Amino acid sequence: MRFRGDINGLRAIAVIAVVLFHFGVAGTQGGYVGVDVFFVISGFLMTAIIYSRLEKNAFSAIEFYKDRARRIIPALAFLCLCLLVVGWVLLLPKDYAELSEHVLGSLGFVSNLMYWKEAGYFEQASHDNWLLHTWSLSVEWQFYLAYPLLILILQRVMPLRRTRWVLAGVALASLALSVYASSRWPTSAFFLLPTRMWEMLAGGLVFLFPFAASRHGSRWLELGGIALIALSVLAFTANSVWPGWLALVPVVGTMMVIYSARHESLLTGNRASQFLGKISYSVYLWHWPFAVWIYYFGVEREPVWVIAGMAASVLCGWLSYVYIESIAQVERGPSVTRPKPRPLVRIGGSMLAVGALASVTMASQGYPNRLSEEFRNATAELVLPRxxxxxxxxxxxxxxxxxxxxxxxxxxxxxxxxxxxxxxxxxxxxxxxxxxxxxxxxxxxxxxxxxxxxxxxxxxxxxxxxxxxxxxxxxxxxxxxxxxxxxxxxxxxxxxxxxxxxxxxxxxxxxxxxxxxxxxxxxxxxxxxxxxxxxxxxxxxxxxxxxxxxxxxxxxxxxxxxxxxxxxxxxxxxxxxxxxxxxxxxxxxxxxxxxxxxxxxxxxxxxxxxxxxxxxxxxxxxxxxxxxxxxxxxxxxxxxxxxxxxxxxxxx
Incomplete structure (x- = not known):
């Protein structure tokens, strides 16, 4: 599909919100809604790809999955490798073994299921989890696996144009479940696909139920959408029941911005927004480990370290985009290129190699012999009597x-x-x-x-x-x-x-x-x-x-x-x-x-x-x-x- 500069700028808004929230910047206590913005964008783009190709009889589920793998896995695998290397120096054996387990969960795209059983997303203990943010990638990947298959099944029993009504019904059912579960089982509602699916389907419905606003109307539609996202960032907190009804605010706001289709917007089309939007995935990957890092060293309240952490997130995100993500990425700018099969072999091989390294580290219980004898003696009795x-x-x-x-x-x-x-x-x-x-x-x-x-x-x-x-x-x-x-x-x-x-x-x-x-x-x-x-x-x-x-x-x-x-x-x-x-x-x-x-x-x-x-x-x-x-x-x-x-x- 044609490159959408406005959506690229919307990615920048989403990643800025998430980064500010995770680094504890005052006034951005609702910045976690950036993930919801990403979900809507993802749903819109995936729906556009699937339906556009189906209408041309050119859709292949296998090719779809390959494209998603090229987009997501290389940068993720490289981040996991870097964390395993740094963890050898920084982490205690228990933490290192836990990191290895989380690496496997992230590469297997089941980390949301792992974290569902562990500390809640907003709990202080979550700052110990170097890969907590990959829960959203796991949810998206699970959606990617099921979504095209659902559409293909529906296409067998009804005309393609009617499938949108079924998807609208599924979205409403998921929203209803999300509202119900968010107050009863908040951790489950936060981490699991059934209560998050409606956000991605909401983006899909923007593509499936299009309308063209006037030039004047599109401007107000965009401003209203961005205002709803900004309101979410400023007004919501970690104590807000989430997702559920409140998630409609940033989700509807994102839908409005996409509907406005303002390709030359000053808000989303400026150079800074386009730059951050382009590298937003890699910035998202790198920002959380830096946030954990400054917390790990107890300097999360020092502004100079917060600023340094955010700057490092952007720098590493840019380097990751240039040297990792762009090489294997399917879509680059307005044109679409098809890499040869060999990159897929490299992607699979790197994923297996990092997974093997994580497995060995986990089996060794984090290599406790790395620590000095003096340290081990000083902490020998810091255990539960049993x-x-x-x-x-x-x-x-x-x-x-x-x-x-x-x-x-x-x-x-x-x-x-x-x-x-x-x-x-x-x-x-x-x-x-x-x-x-x-x-x-x-x-x-x-x-x-x-x-x-x-x-x-x-x-x-x-x-x-x-x-x-x-x-x-x-x-x-x-x-x-x-x-x-x-x-x-x-x-x-x-x-x-x-x-x-x-x-x-x-x-x-x-x-x-x-x-x-x-x-x-x-x-x-x-x-x-x-x-x-x-x-x-x-x-x-x-x-x-x-x-x-x-x-x-x-x-x-x-x-x-x-x-x-x-x-x-x-x-x-x-x-x-x-x-x-x-x-x-x-x-x-x-x-x-x-x-x-x-x-x-x-x-x-x-x-x-x-x-x-x-x-x-x-x-x-x-x-x-x-x-x-x-x-x-x-x-x-x-x-x-x-x-x-x-x-x-x-x-x-």
């Missing part, structure tokens, strides 16, 4: 050595010859307090049995925060049965759990009943607060700082996930106040430096680990040290030495 590394968390979900059954009911901490028998009970959050209680138990004569497994928070109901179809649920039922049967033989019962998840799922009633049971049958009950829950893995951020000799600053990171955790902790404190033999260990008593609440130790090492709020072996031990300095510790020691409690203790 059975496999000498502690008590009985992980039956991912560790095949931990079989479901009574083996998970006995794991001893503290003083083996202690005077008081204690039970530490809960999920992985009870498990991560293992070093804490081992330390205090040895010092204060506590024989502690730790019973903790996946998602098995203290409760006497069948409620569960994990998957009830998995082994974790089976083990939890065994654990809770043990709790009800054996709780009376313990002098001290300690409850810990991922209280925020319990609170979110409205399952606190079972916790209350478990506390009542313990208060009635044992001498002393301790409720442990859940630690601060950050939106990212603070351990990963600390290790990156350590790796590159940068000062670690935990205040950089958001903790919106902590809201339900704090609410649950407050509820536990209120429950503890109802009973004379129930104590509540607050965060402030365990996580502080010289009495000042802190999420890092005096050495500026985080107590915490991951996005769930777990603490490490190191953090658990340091929490025990900090706890000794608190009033809560002194009260706890007094209570454990109370004659009434000691009278319960059985002699050896």
């Amino acid at each position: 059975k496999s590394n000498g502690w008590c968390f009985y992980n039956v979900e991912t560790n095949p050595d931990n079989e479901i059954g009574e083996d998970g009911l006995a794991c001893h901490l503290g003083a083996r010859d202690g005077k008081l028998d204690a039970l530490l009970f809960g999920d992985s959050f009870a498990g991560h307090y293992g070093p804490f209680w081992d330390d205090l138990g040895r010092e204060n004569g506590l024989r502690i049995n730790a019973v903790s497994s996946n998602w098995c928070y203290p409760s006497v109901t069948d409620d569960f925060t994990g998957y009830t179809s998995g082994p974790g649920y089976e083990q939890c039922l065994i654990n809770r049965s043990f709790l009800e049967d054996e709780i009376g033989r313990y002098d001290l019962v300690i409850y810990a759990g991922q209280w925020g998840a319990v609170y979110d799922k409205d399952q606190m009633a079972g916790v209350v009943r478990a506390i009542e049971l313990a208060a009635q049958r044992t001498g002393l009950v301790v409720l442990m607060a859940a630690p601060t829950n950050y939106d990212i893995s603070v351990k990963d951020m600390y290790e990156r700082s350590l790796m590159f000799g940068r000062q670690f600053d935990i205040t950089r990171f958001e903790k919106t996930r902590d809201d339900p955790v704090r609410a649950a902790n407050e509820q536990l404190k209120a429950i503890a106040d109802r009973y004379p033999n129930v104590m509540y260990f607050s965060r402030e008593s365990m996580f502080h430096v010289a009495g000042v609440p802190s999420d890092v130790t005096a050495e500026n090492v985080p107590f915490g680990l991951d996005q769930s709020g777990h603490i490490s072996i190191y953090g658990s031990r340091k929490a025990a040290e900090a706890f000794r300095e608190s009033n809560a510790y002194r009260e706890f020691i007094e209570r454990t030495r109370h004659p009434a409690l000691l009278a319960r203790a059985r002699p050896d």
